[in-house]
Amino acid sequence: MLESLEKMLAKGVDNALLRFGLGKGYLDLLDYPRAAEHLQACVAFDPKYSAAWKLLGKAQQGLGDLAGARLAWEQGVAAAQAHGDKQAEKEMTVFIHKLDKLRRLE
Numbered sequence: 001m002l003e004s005l006e007k008m009l010a011k012g013v014d015n016a017l018l019r020f021g022l023g024k025g026y027l028d029l030l031d032y033p034r035a036a037e038h039l040q041a042c043v044a045f046d047p048k049y050s051a052a053w054k055l056l057g058k059a060q061q062g063l064g065d066l067a068g069a070r071l072a073w074e075q076g077v078a079a080a081q082a083h084g085d086k087q088a089e090k091e092m093t094v095f096i097h098k099l100d101k102l103r104r105l106e
Contacts, residue, residue, distance in 0.1 A: 001025060016045035020052050027055055032062035043075075050080040050088040057095060070099055 002025040008018060023039035026032075039056035043049055053076025060068035073092040080089035 002029075014041075014045075016042045016049055016052070019045065020049065020055075023052065023055055023059070027059055027062075030062065032059050035059040036063060047075075048079045048082060050076050050083060050085050050092075052076075053079055054088060054092055054095075057092065061099070066099060066103065070096060073099075 002022065005018060005022050005025065009022070019038045019042035023035045023037075023042055026035035026038060036056060036059040039052050039059055042052040043056060046052070053072050057069040057072035057076060060066075060072055073096050076092045077089050077096075080086070080092065
């Protein structure tokens with residue numbers, strides 16, 4: 001799947017959905033740098049894409065960038081609230097609370 005999405009990107013197709021698919025695919029492979037790159041591009045195309053913000057936060061966390069993860073999830077919460085996406089809002093709020101607990105333990 002990733003290979004075909006990369007081919008589309010190479011041919012000049014570029015949009016939020018394509019970047020989301022690439023970001024999710026690389027995140028599933030634990031390739032955090034590539035996941036973050038594509039998810040950043042996704043939210044640049046569509047800043048209201050709450051699912052992309054959620055995954056971007058996970059990629060940032062995987063990179064060890066906890067501040068970046070928190071920022072992504074905060075922006076994701078705002079996007080989810082704007083769309084009335086209660087489930088995404090709840091999930092990212094939990095991620096932020098868990099991140100805050102980790103920071104307090106350090």
